[in-house]
Amino acid sequence: MGNIKDLRDFLSALKDAGQLAEIEREVDPVHEIGSVIATLEKERGPAALFRRVKGHTVPVAGGLLSDYAKIAVALECGQSDVTDRMEAVLDHPIAPREVKNAVCQEVVLTGDEVDLGKIPIPVHAPGDGGAFITAGVTVGRDIETGMQNLSFQRMHIKGPRKMGIMINEWRHLRDFLKKAEKKGQALPIAVAIGVDPVVMMAAGFRYDGDEAEIAGGLRGTALERVTCITSDIMVPAWSEYIIEGEILPGVREEEGPLAEFTGHYGLLWKSPVVEVKAVTHRRDPIWQTLNGGSFEHINLGNVLPREPLLRRHTRYVSKNVKAVHIPPYGSGFLALVQLEKSNEGEPKNVALAAMTAYVNIKNVIVVDSDVDIYNPAEVLWAVNNRVNPREDVFVIPNSQGHELDPCSDETGVQNKMGIDATLPANRKTLKRAVYPSVDLFRYMSE
Ligand SMILES: Cc1cc2nc3c(=O)[nH]c(=O)nc-3n(C[C@H](O)[C@H](O)[C@H](O)COP(=O)(O)O)c2cc1C
Ligand SMILES: [Mn+2]
Missing domain, CATH: 2.30.110.10 (Electron Transport, Fmn-binding Protein; Chain A)
Incomplete structure (x- = not known):
């Protein structure tokens, strides 16, 4: 049973976790609050409690669930x-x-x-x-x-x-x-x-x-x-x-x-x-x-509630799915799946399953288990090194997506794309170059 029952409890839990900026400076509810919240999110800063809002007596709290540090505080668990x-x-x-x-x-x-x-x-x-x-x-x-x-x-x-x-x-x-x-x-x-x-x-x-x-x-x-x-x-x-x-x-x-x-x-x-x-x-x-255009919105609407469905759907199709992620930078339209494939067709089947885990999911990238799906640079590395477009990219035309997707029609109908970014079986002998990491402290300190 949790200790948080309302917004006030959550604000004090955020404060205890060093995740709340209590702002005394007067702010304008027209544009200024939105800009401060957006800047805090970009800088991976704390949530905000604006105590003095121009023309009003009621304080405004914002940006409370902009990242997993705050979400973990809300759920009273580890990230x-x-x-x-x-x-x-x-x-x-x-x-x-x-x-x-x-x-x-x-x-x-x-x-x-x-x-x-x-x-x-x-x-x-x-x-x-x-x-x-x-x-x-x-x-x-x-x-x-x-x-x-x-x-x-x-x-x-x-x-x-x-x-x-x-x-x-x-x-x-x-x-x-x-x-x-x-x-x-x-x-x-x-x-x-x-x-x-x-x-x-x-x-x-x-x-x-x-x-x-x-x-x-x-x-x-x-x-x-x-x-x-x-x-x-x-x-x-x-x-x-x-x-x-x-x-x-x-x-x-x-x-x-x-x-x-x-x-x-x-x-x-x-x-x-x-x-x-x-x-x-x-x-x-x-x-x-x-803020409407924020990672907070995407976390609440697309990441938190959809990742469990994505995991269930893809694992139903293949027990070899290791991890899934819907990164906030993909607006909820992108699903990433880490797979230890057992045959060459499996990544595409898994991608098809991911597309139907929730309507918003439009693009799916399936990577091998040596690629960190939480690191966008790793995912793009896989796309550029392990994708042969004619073989590995497929499109499902005219399927249901979200009507706010700039590429869809007004009822959300659009095309979905799957990318098999796993290393082809005939290149299996290629080994990923990994330099061992060292403890830099041992080299830098006197
Ligand atoms: C911050 C935020 C704002 C949203 N705004 C809207 C909206 O204006 N209209 C809408 O239909 N869905 C909006 N959504 C999405 C729905 O609330 C969401 O898909 C929800 O799961 C729908 O619930 P339902 O399945 O019970 O219909 C928003 C989601 C979030 C997180
Ligand atoms: Mn419902």
């Missing part, structure tokens, strides 16, 4: 145990638990009392189309089965009580909205901001049950939930903020652009619209944010 923890939870979910009173409802604002403009929601990147909620976990409910769902949907602030919501292909929330719209009904949702980081990690999973069970499994204890004020949706009780609202049936309006996980600005999308019914929050709340 090398992260992938195993993410895989183990698939077999050990823990059901959530209902509570009657919750800190996330210490302050309740409804109707005209609600003004999203009073919350320090940043405009992150220079080309963003406005203020966006980026670290909010959407809680949805299937109106037919009653099952709840956690996912990330960024929200574009459009008025005191109005937000645009982007819902991509392959999303459970999209299925829920389709069902509601068929009946001409609005779809109640809630957005939880400033949560135990395992709730954010759970929201990144594609899981056939309620992802609250994943959050519980990751923390080793049931997630406590409370019922919303304006609907029967159950939200994480220890959240800093809850925004309650409804997705209006049949309404689509322009939303965006936002710096995206692809490293490009997205286009303007015709997206659904949320009418906000209530905002509830803790006393002295903290707002949490993240």
